[in-house]
Amino acid sequence: MILVTGATGNVGAEVVHTLAAEGEPVRALSRSGETVGLPPGVEAVAGDLNRPETVRESLDGVRAVFLMPGYEGQRAVLADARAAGVERVVMLSGKSAKVVDDNAVTRYLRASENEVRESGLSWTFLRPVSFMSNALSLADQITKGDEVRVPFPGVRTADIDPSDIARVAARALLSPEHGGRAYTLTGPQSLLPSDRVAVLAEVLGRDLRTVGLTDEETREALRAAFPAPYAEAFLRFFGDGILDESQVLPTVEEVTGRPPRTFLEWARQHANAF
Numbered sequence: 001m002i003l004v005t006g007a008t009g010n011v012g013a014e015v016v017h018t019l020a021a022e023g024e025p026v027r028a029l030s031r032s033g034e035t036v037g038l039p040p041g042v043e044a045v046a047g048d049l050n051r052p053e054t055v056r057e058s059l060d061g062v063r064a065v066f067l068m069p070g071y072e073g074q075r076a077v078l079a080d081a082r083a084a085g086v087e088r089v090v091m092l093s094g095k096s097a098k099v100v101d102d103n104a105v106t107r108y109l110r111a112s113e114n115e116v117r118e119s120g121l122s123w124t125f126l127r128p129v130s131f132m133s134n135a136l137s138l139a140d141q142i143t144k145g146d147e148v149r150v151p152f153p154g155v156r157t158a159d160i161d162p163s164d165i166a167r168v169a170a171r172a173l174l175s176p177e178h179g180g181r182a183y184t185l186t187g188p189q190s191l192l193p194s195d196r197v198a199v200l201a202e203v204l205g206r207d208l209r210t211v212g213l214t215d216e217e218t219r220e221a222l223r224a225a226f227p228a229p230y231a232e233a234f235l236r237f238f239g240d241g242i243l244d245e246s247q248v249l250p251t252v253e254e255v256t257g258r259p260p261r262t263f264l265e266w267a268r269q270h271a272n273a274f
């Protein structure tokens with residue numbers, strides 16, 4: 001049995017589907033214990049990672065855990081996992097975990113990785129760059145008109161499809177050979193925000209026009225969308241340029257045997273969200 005936390009999220013839901021498609025018994029954990037959209041046979045459970053006592057029972061009979069990072073109860077959840085006989089944990093981290101900077105994101109990712117290293121469980125860290133699904137934040141603008149205002153217009157990133165993170169996660173959950181590895185994961189192309197808008201325009205058959213936000217507008221937009229410490233972290237990463245996500249890496253293909261999906265493929269699959 002594999003326990004997948006964050007099971008209704010961008011990555012967790014894909015991990016659940018990938019494992020279920022391979023015939024693995026899966027338990028899908030979220031606070032709601034949502035069952036809608038789960039493949040047949042997957043067991044939905046409710047649990048709050050900030051309250052370890054609500055997760056404990058879900059660890060029964062589990063051999064590997066897909067873990068979301070940064071929750072307050074993490075150390076206790078890991079200790080309970082060890083006590084329950086769990087063998088390994090695959091944690092969703094981020095490329096920014098490697099950046100030497102003291103901001104809200106690097107702090108929680110580094111602390112989460114350290115707790116996992118100290119847990120005594122075999123571990124694998126997945127350190128993806130930005131997700132292609134972040135483009136869903138443009139959906140509101142796109143449904144309203146053809147002008148698409150984007151933050152950090154000059155920053156190239158090799159965004160990854162969450163389903164590719166999930167395919168790597170599945171390999172690491174099912175085989176011991178990935179223990180002690182930290183995988184930096186990227187998509188297949190390094191694109192500007194305007195390149196992604198052009199792909200969306202093609203897929204949607206629309207005449208979309210990218211307008212780059214100025215530095216000040218980017219700051220305002222991030223502060224409106226995220227709690228202040230996270231907005232500041234993103235400004236450090238992409239405004240000050242301390243996080244480079246432009247490089248395309250071969251890791252997804254090396255681990256899974258298949259190249260990662262392009263933004264065009266992601267956009268076609270999610271076209272009706274726009």
Ligand SMILES: NC(=O)c1ccc[n+]([C@@H]2O[C@H](COP(=O)([O-])OP(=O)(O)OC[C@H]3O[C@@H](n4cnc5c(N)ncnc54)[C@H](OP(=O)(O)O)[C@@H]3O)[C@@H](O)[C@H]2O)c1
Nearest residue numbers: 006007008009010011030031032048049050094129130131
């Ligand atoms: N977006 C990016 O570009 C990017 C890049 C690199 C790394 N990351 C990392 O990826 C992670 C986010 O992944 P995602 O986009 O797949 O997540 P997501 O779509 O935001 O989903 C979060 C999941 O966690 C569950 N959840 C939230 N609070 C919980 C709690 N207290 N206890 C148990 N479950 C809880 C949610 O379900 P319920 O609400 O029902 O509980 C949901 O299933 C973050 O840690 C981020 O640092 C993101």
